[in-house]
Amino acid sequence: MKRLIALLLIGTAGPAFAQDHSQHQMPADDPHAGHAMPAPTDDPHAGHTMPAPTDPHAGHVMPQADPHAGHGATPSGPSISKGPPPAAAAGGPTYAADAVFGADTMAAARAALYKETGGMTVSKTIVDRLEAGFGQGEETYLWDVQGWIGRDIDKFWWKTEGEGAFGGPLESAEVQALWSHAIGPFFDLQAGVRYDIRPEPDRAHAVIGIQGLAPYKFEVDAAAFISTKGDVTARIEAEYDQRLTQKLILQPRIEVELSAQDIPEYGIGAGLSAIEAGARLGYEFVPQFRPYVGVEWHRKIGDTADFARAAGEDVDAVRGLVGVRFWF
Template sequence: MTRRLALLLIGAAGPAFAQDHSHHQMPAADPHAGHVMPPPAADPHAGHVMPSADPYAGHGAAPSGPAIPKGPPPAAATSGAVHAADAVFGAETMAAARAALYKETGGMTVNKTIIDRLETGLGQGHETYLWDVQGWIGRDIDKFWWKTEGEGAFGGALESAEVQALWSRAIGPFFDLQAGVRYDIRPEPDRAHAVIGIQGLSPYKFEVDAAAFISTKGDVTARIEAEYDQRLTQRLILQPRLEVEFSAQDIPEYGIGAGLSAIEAGARLGYEITPRMRPYIGVEWHGKIGDTADYARIAGEDTDTLRWLVGVRAWF
């Protein structure tokens, strides 16, 4: 009896316990319940056609364009005015402007005077003086050149002096061809010469002046001068210089023998106060060679001399 009562009590309590347990296991409410979700965004590439792969990808060069046409330009390219600016500013105004431009960029007449050497020499018991001056006037291609040089002893007679008048024409970027006349004032007798030579700047920046002379007596001589400016500092300049003289025959009245007749070699150390002014000191050896030396010995003259120099180089 007792057992049956226990079973009845358990059976009655089971549904109630089951109902209470199921109450605590209910799932949480959906937080988005009642909300309307937006439709998915449209594809930005929808309707677009994607390009095909680059057929030249990985290749070293892009394909060449259309072939460049060959042949003369079309007639329309040369049908207008020769100077297009004439149509804007007028032909007369532009003609004057072009003439001024030509003159200012190479057509103008200019001039220059170069005092290459103006110096005093000290040596062997006497003092000497020397000048070597040249200049020109003209344009880029054609110029008139003049040159003069001479030397002597202080308190004595003028030993030598000459003047040249030359037409000069550019034969390249660095050299001029020169032709003209030379007149010797000393030594006596006075004599005139025809001149032909070249002057300019050789490779490695050597200034060269080479000329041949034919006198009114038919004597043929030549002279070559070369000098080089070596900058030791921005203002200190060393200038080696060499001069060589030749003669095709003996000229007894001038004391010149055939062949190599004389050499001058020296160096001048100058200080460039301005680009146009350079005082200097230096030393120079002058020697007479071959038959010319024999003429000097017969006349009782020295065949070689060494001189210390003080001078100035300038241009304007």
């Protein structure tokens, strides 16, 4: 009986035990277990067979290099004829456009072109020095003005200058009327007359000289004078505008006077008679207007100095200057 009960218990417990174990999943065996796996890589094409790069010029016909390139070979082409031009080249009308637009129309057009590109009449007046001088107890004034009217080659040129003491008589004054003819890009030949108003006696002179721009931009005015009395004198002036800035300009200036003989009535001796040298520092507000200050030294030389001493005059002097330069 006990054996029968034990067998029954064993029979009922078996299915339950099998059911309990069927609910637990057992890990499956890894098929790669024990295999060496390659390290992961970022290249998306790893393991792919890439095609070989193609030639960008594949299928193009490449030009062959010229072995004589750069050797200065003369290009082939039609030969250039030598000799004078054919007669037909000079056989046409003087102004071919006359046949198209009419002779009257083209004559007016050529006249306007000539006028606008150099044939016009121009004029200018330059007040080169208008100044007051101070020194040795004397106040003086001076003017130096010139101008012209004309065309590129020929002009009428006029000049006037003079000086004196404030409160005193006019010491010297002159006027020149000149024909000016261009003898080069930078120089004019000038000829005409000069008339001295002071000192007395009044006297007229024939004038011949040159004026222009020397190398390095030195402005030069040189002239010889022959008076109605046969006296021969000369004057040379030179000045230079040195730009310290675009507006500040230093102008050194020198003037030399010479005479071929003594002229006692004018107090002038033969030879080198006088020299003036100075410098003016100006500020150019606009190109047409430049006030300045400066200093200048005057010296009478040789027989001219002897005439001055005999008249009780100083033979040299230094003056401070205040003035203005303008043109229009």
